[in-house]
Amino acid sequence: MKTVESAISAVLSGSITEITQRSIFNRLGPLASRPLAEISETERRTVMHELENSVRLFARSGAAELVAACSRVLNGETVGAGDRRDTGRSAVKTLDIQQEKDIATARLEAWSEAVRIGLSKFTSVKVATAVSELARNIVFYADRGKVELRAFTDAHGARLQIVASDKGPGIDSARLAEIFEGTYRSTRGMGKGLMAVKKLVDEFHLDTAPGRGTTVTCVFKGER
């Protein structure tokens, strides 16, 4: 039985932490555990009112979209696998990375995208962590760049491609060898960001040269 809580939780996961969600549902009281199909129009409005207040307070970005999505599920519109695939195919999210706070925004966006296309909870955390590493590299070494999230489906299921690109100084081949041998230590990080990403993802491609900038392309696969 789909309850108000389970329906809304599916929308909010990845954008709002579980603990915050808990507090939102606590405020809804017994309404949260009611079956979605049985709530009245008045009750629906009460839920929406609470959500509008809470989501605006807690969501880092895209609060309006989240509230709209909650409203749709409360009105009984289903988000089926087919819909997901269609929206997934057309969706390319571009995130500009310039300063430290963009790193946090990027990882939350990546997380919600991963959850949205149906990657597992564990894979979604890996996605967010990888994007965090890539965005951090951009801020640390290239000043600015962008992260693109591209959801698509192939014969084996949902995929999320992450492209992190910058026009920074690039990485020379000697440094690259150090990075992937694990002997490189940067002064600001652990020098392990790229190596970490390579280990987390299912496909990894690095395109870099001194003076040309760096582009990292990687793909996460959903489990079957």
Place this chain on the structure above:
Amino acid sequence: MAHAHEPSDDASNLRGDQELAIIQIKNCLLVSIQTELHDRLALNLQAAIMERVRAVGAKGIILDVSAVEIIDSYITRILNDIGKSVRYMGAECYIVGIRPAVAMTLIEMGVELDSVNTALNLDLALEKLELLQ
């Protein structure tokens, strides 16, 4: 000009959540990280903890990360640095409440949280610290 010193949104946002409460229990310090552990916050935390360890002569520091959903290699490094620096000051740092997905991700990435102790939860960390005294 009226607008000359208007603070930017970014600056005020950063100021707004730059500090975490450090709670003292006997000779332990407890920090519950209930927010996104962004870089500046983590660095400020390191400095604040070291000052407090010195000021109160703390034997143990417990960082509760049960609400932290993403820990990447940089945050790991900061946690390790906190562990190392307080160890030099004669105290032990415990990280408690690491989420399963975070733990698995750290293992896959091959980054080590080796300069801090860990405990499943706050109770167990307090228990371990009491044994140390």
